[in-house]
Amino acid sequence: MPTPSRTSLTEIVSAARAIVESEGLDGLTMQKVASVVGVRAPSLYKHVSGRGELIKLIAEVTVEELSMTLESASRGSDLRVNLDAMARAFREFAHRRPESYRLVFAPTSDEWRPDPAVLAAAVRPVVETAGGLAGSQHGLEAARLVTAWAHGFVTMELAGAFRMEGDIDSAFYFGIERIGASLESARDSVG
Amino acid sequence: MPTPSRTSLTEIVSAARAIVESEGLDGLTMQKVASVVGVRAPSLYKHVSGRGELIKLIAEVTVEELSMTLESASRGSDLRVNLDAMARAFREFAHRRPESYRLVFAPTSDEWRPDPAVLAAAVRPVVETAGGLAGSQHGLEAARLVTAWAHGFVTMELAGAFRMEGDIDSAFYFGIERIGASLESARDSVG
DNA sequence: ACCTGAACACCGTTCAAGT
DNA sequence: ACCTGAACACCGTTCAAGT
Numbered sequence: 486m487p488t489p490s491r492t493s494l495t496e497i498v499s500a501a502r503a504i505v506e507s508e509g510l511d512g513l514t515m516q517k518v519a520s521v522v523g524v525r526a527p528s529l530y531k532h533v534s535g536r537g538e539l540i541k542l543i544a545e546v547t548v549e550e551l552s553m554t555l556e557s558a559s560r561g562s563d564l565r566v567n568l569d570a571m572a573r574a575f576r577e578f579a580h581r582r583p584e585s586y587r588l589v590f591a592p593t594s595d596e597w598r599p600d601p602a603v604l605a606a607a608v609r610p611v612v613e614t615a616g617g618l619a620g621s622q623h624g625l626e627a628a629r630l631v632t633a634w635a636h637g638f639v640t641m642e643l644a645g646a647f648r649m650e651g652d653i654d655s656a657f658y659f660g661i662e663r664i665g666a667s668l669e670s671a672r673d674s675v676g
Numbered sequence: 677m678p679t680p681s682r683t684s685l686t687e688i689v690s691a692a693r694a695i696v697e698s699e700g701l702d703g704l705t706m707q708k709v710a711s712v713v714g715v716r717a718p719s720l721y722k723h724v725s726g727r728g729e730l731i732k733l734i735a736e737v738t739v740e741e742l743s744m745t746l747e748s749a750s751r752g753s754d755l756r757v758n759l760d761a762m763a764r765a766f767r768e769f770a771h772r773r774p775e776s777y778r779l780v781f782a783p784t785s786d787e788w789r790p791d792p793a794v795l796a797a798a799v800r801p802v803v804e805t806a807g808g809l810a811g812s813q814h815g816l817e818a819a820r821l822v823t824a825w826a827h828g829f830v831t832m833e834l835a836g837a838f839r840m841e842g843d844i845d846s847a848f849y850f851g852i853e854r855i856g857a858s859l860e861s862a863r864d865s866v867g
Numbered sequence: 868a869c870c871t872g873a874a875c876a877c878c879g880t881t882c883a884a885g886t
Numbered sequence: 887a888c889c890t891g892a893a894c895a896c897c898g899t900t901c902a903a904g905t
Contacts, residue, residue, distance in 0.1 A: 637828025659817035667858035
């Protein structure tokens with residue numbers, strides 16, 4: 486006879502997120518997820534096509550959270566202040582959820598890749614702020630400069646590539662200051 | 677009685693590299709490596725402590741290659757030209773060896789992390805060029821701005837995050853041009 | 868209609884036994 | 887002194903059988 490599902494997709498994804506964050510991607514096994522939501526591994530396949538899709542869903546939820554963080558950091562009226570606040574919020578987010586953040590841009594297979602529309606939505610506040618600074622004809626290019634730098638910085642930081650001498654914080658502030666200035670001066674050059 | 681080894685560490689690492697490049701990191705199994713070098717999987721453990729160390733060794737070889745590429749791209753006398761050439765060489769390298777490149781800054785566990793000294797050596801030409809532009813008191817910060825941007829850009833590109841509208845090449849050239857300009861103007865500001 | 872045990876095809880790694 | 891088969895402890899995924 487018909488029986489109601491003992492778990493749900495949302496429950497599964499949030500259990501998976503917690504596991505990734507605490508044990509890393511390698512620690513994410515179907516059996517662990519199943520045991521957290523109180524079911525056996527094969528039952529997960531009623532809700533999710535496999536481990537790959539589960540990873541993609543985690544990445545998408547993470548991007549959506551990041552998106553909200555960036556949006557609420559860029560509500561001021563001064564574009565340079567907004568850019569600075571977004572950069573700091575971006576970095577703090579990555580520090581808070583390093584393992585989830587990692588897999589947003591780490592997808593080696595198509596299956597893991599978050600929906601491009603979700604990514605595009607997250608970048609929207611960056612496009613607005615960076616585009617406002619650089620002039621709208623360079624909006625997308627400016628946004629890509631900012632996001633590439635921010636993503637590269639936190640990725641290298643999380644990977645431990647900055648172990649050497651020097652103050653990491655000051656390198657971050659130097660970066661955002663120089664990028665902000667260079668976008669403003671792009672507005673003045675070629676119309 | 678003593679018997680000579682039927683393979684070597686170099687042979688193993690280069691077989692592993694080829695597998696990673698053609699089948700991705702997930703395709704790298706000890707059994708495939710073993711069969712390429714003509715041995716059974718357990719024998720690999722005479723040369724390597726495990727799959728993790730093998731991954732680390734691939735990352736280090738890749739960084740060394742990248743290092744040479746950057747060095748030979750920055751031998752001119754004009755710093756802005758050198759910066760441009762290094763950025764292009766960096767991007768081309770990542771396009772040529774996407775799978776190997778990916779795992780340089782992807783290490784989730786300490787075991788996979790390339791030796792910091794190897795990384796530092798690879799960044800040296802960037803520190804020289806960027807530091808020459810921005811002034812030596814900002815050398816390290818400037819190098820981190822450049823490498824973070826370049827790494828972030830190619831990572832996002834490889835991950836397919838730039839699927840949307842817009843010309844990716846022009847975004848790359850915009851980025852390097854703006855960064856070069858902003859480093860030059862950093863030299864003039866605070867002494 | 869969901870859940871499960873059992874099974875399949877893999878992994879990485881260890882180790883005693885061969886040569 | 888290296889190499890190997892066999893074994894161990896895992897994986898993800900499938901599927902027939904339960905309820």
